Amino acid sequence: MQEIGVGDIHTHTMYSGFTKYKFLSFPDSVTTPRTSIRVAEKMGLGALCITDHNTIKGALVAQKLNKDMVVIGEEISSNEGEILGLFLQEKVDPGLSAEETIEQIHSQDGIAVAPHPYSGHCFCVGNKMNILKFDGIEVFNSLHRDGYSNALALENCNGHAKLGGSDAHASFMIGNGYTLFNGSSQEDFRIAIKNRQTIHGGKVASLKDFVNYSARVAYESSKTIMKFNDIDCPMSSRISRVRNSRKISYLLFSLAYAFSPLPVVCTLLGDRVLQHKGRRVWKEQHDG
Template sequence: MNYLKAELHCHNNFSNFHVGEDEAPYDCDITISEQLERSHALGLDALFVTNHNTLNGYRQILEYKNDHAKYKKIQILPAEEITTDTGAHVIAYGISREIRAGLTLEEIIDEIHKQDAVSCAPHPFSLLDALREKAKMCDLVEIFNSNNVDVISNARATKFSLDNNKIGISGSDSHVLSTLGRCVNLVESENTLDDVLYAMKHNRITIQNTGYAHEKETLEHIKYKINNSKDYLAEYIREHYPNSQWMFSLLLKMYSLNQNSYLWSLIYKLSVYLMKRISKKINLLDYDASPLKNRNIVDMLRMAI
């Protein structure tokens, strides 16, 4: 039996404008040619492209791959990261029909199973977009996500998978090129969609390597979103933070003047520190996570302090 090196959670620029109403429209700037070239350089055998709320990108990357013999050994497989009615995320592996966002978790799981596909709870205990305890409804649980730099979220997900006898996988959740393949899983399977899905359902999958996104990579992703979503951000600030609009507007102006200032590195480090405090309270001390759903910065600061 073969062991396939598989990337199970990554995005490309076809994810843009599909993330959802409460998110900046630009999500990722990785092109399909870049995605395939890096996958080839890393020696990946299989790649699930998990764009947000769309199957766009799957057909296009498959066509590009088939036109370039260099990439013939890389199996491109269909997937979608779907937003539920509560804002949490679910990954559907192996679907042939797109599943629309905004359905309940139960409806999404039912549709995944109707397509003989596999469901996964990505970043199940992150501070945002997380299924949390409802992750037990999924076939797989992502116990390591590269973007969970608070670390505690991944530790909680690992414990959850063990306590509930769930199959655990790792996900790069790549939105910048350098993080593609940061997490790799070994699938005991032939390199076909049906065999890979069968292996995933029957726990013939192990985590080969994991790694966190670096500060530079996270800031690269944030810069891309800000540079391309300024109108959205201005409107979001006006709507949600009218009393603090001057402060956010000033920060955006300062950012526009000097995107490489060390100030942004300091803000990143402070944000990670505060995020760890919040994650500890929610994931270790069982604080209520519902106030975070509104993404209100004031509420988040209160919880962090």
């Protein structure tokens, strides 16, 4: 009986930079590559794709720790929507057209994937996913709790490998979304995507996951301010440039946020907003 492998095509580490929402800016992830690997190994994943925003630094660090499991990837900000590049040899620059971005991925013998193509809150390619030369479509993204985004991706996926990813921004989210493939190696995984012989699956991230993520970001930020973390990543680089007087303010705010009801309140409010945005995209697609 042939072995069935499990891969997660979409995860982030602390090298993923910062997320901006309105006037707020906060670390996209505070997960170390080592922690990502430890969790993935415990879950028995055969392939862990580390796809930080516009960089492969985190993936390169992780691959040194487990070259058999870690796939070097990148979530690239093309000027027409975000695109996942998997099995990369080098970084793909952001700001190119979607077509140029995919060409650069393929020139490295990489895999081009359309992540969350109908997201209501992420910059995505939408209906262009069936026009552009993608190898696969992320038809299940565990961070999209709205129920509409994933349904639209699956409904409109035409002739591509159907893939599942966690889009994990915290270690405890890894594997929430997954892709099954025949075999166990990275090469088996790559061939399965190319041949469209994959099965997607998973569960949406819980509200508890989002609350924990929100609190974890604040807590780990405070540790970095106090120099308990000395990893060279975007978060530590940004904090190192802040005046000491302001660091105290940031530290107090981070700790107050992490140990208050605010993560719960923000998660509940955010979930309602994202549900509304997902419903709006669904109506636009079906009413249009």
